[in-house]
Amino acid sequence: EYIRLLHNLVGLEAELAERLNLKKVIIIPGDSEADSAVRRELGRAAAGVLSQHLGDNMVVAVSGGSTMAKVAEAINFSVPSTAIVPARGGLGEVVEYQANTIAAVMAGRLGGRYRLLHIPDGVSEETLEAILAGDANLRAVADVIKQANILVHGIGEAVEMAQRRGMPPATIAAIERRGAVGEALGQYCALPGEIVYVTSSIGLRLDDLAGIGTVIAVAGGSAKAKAILAVAGTGGQDVLVTDEAAAKAIQLLI
Ligand code: F6P
Numbered sequence: 001e002y003i004r005l006l007h008n009l010v011g012l013e014a015e016l017a018e019r020l021n022l023k024k025v026i027i028i029p030g031d032s033e034a035d036s037a038v039r040r041e042l043g044r045a046a047a048g049v050l051s052q053h054l055g056d057n058m059v060v061a062v063s064g065g066s067t068m069a070k071v072a073e074a075i076n077f078s079v080p081s082t083a084i085v086p087a088r089g090g091l092g093e094v095v096e097y098q099a100n101t102i103a104a105v106m107a108g109r110l111g112g113r114y115r116l117l118h119i120p121d122g123v124s125e126e127t128l129e130a131i132l133a134g135d136a137n138l139r140a141v142a143d144v145i146k147q148a149n150i151l152v153h154g155i156g157e158a159v160e161m162a163q164r165r166g167m168p169p170a171t172i173a174a175i176e177r178r179g180a181v182g183e184a185l186g187q188y189c190a191l192p193g194e195i196v197y198v199t200s201s202i203g204l205r206l207d208d209l210a211g212i213g214t215v216i217a218v219a220g221g222s223a224k225a226k227a228i229l230a231v232a233g234t235g236g237q238d239v240l241v242t243d244e245a246a247a248k249a250i251q252l253l254i
Contacts, residue, residue: 019254020232024239031245033221043070046218046241053214058149061087064099065154075109082112088203089117092165115141125200145203155219156183182227193233209236225249
């Protein structure tokens with residue numbers, strides 16, 4: 001608390017919460033893009049927020065990404081009645097950063113259970129429907145995901161995420177043309193908060209989030225400022241855990 005006052009971040013937390021229409025913003029001093037110790041702190045802060053909201057027998061949905069991997073690593077408490085599920089499947093990340101992996105690691109650290117979504121990447125909505133129709137287990141996991149009490153997810157830059165996922169150049173160009181700057185849950189968002197491209201997948205979408213008890217977004221680094229603004233602008237977010245670099249860059253944009 002002392003160090004945060006020292007960095008004068010408490011006022012900025014309140015300002016961003018108000019302007020971004022969030023219940024709470026937590027700002028970690030420093031720049032997680034440049035400093036791995038700050039990345040670790042970001043993960044630790046998000047794990048702390050999760051522990052505050054986690055009651056018995058809750059379902060927690062998680063996204064993938066390197067930031068979420070840090071959140072999973074930082075969990076040092078156990079709530080064995082928790083069920084962890086991936087928020088959305090098949091978004092084309094490397095194994096370490098897949099939501100399934102993060103869910104399994106988190107469940108291991110919490111002493112809880114996990115359910116995974118085994119669906120292929122990059123298939124059409126029709127194919128997904130057909131897979132779902134033929135797989136009762138997958139349907140059951142999809143139902144559990146929709147009932148999540150808490151969602152913890154990352155936010156990324158739109159074009160960077162499209163490239164990281166190996167999307168075809170024509171799709172990347174279309175995403176860019178539509179003004180997308182941010183991405184979360186496979187959905188690409190333009191400012192001030194419009195969903196302009198959706199990756200077909202199973203699980204939560206940004207427009208489902210009003211029905212989820214607590215939604216916690218974790219993202220840092222000044223490069224993600226617009227991405228955070230665009231995703232927050234779609235609504236449904238409750239808590240943002242970010243760093244000083246991103247927070248100050250956001251402040252310049254609002
Ligand atoms: O792919 C999962 C995901 O959570 C995306 O929705 C998000 O844009 C990205 O990871 C963030 O990744 P990172 O934390 O590595 O920047």
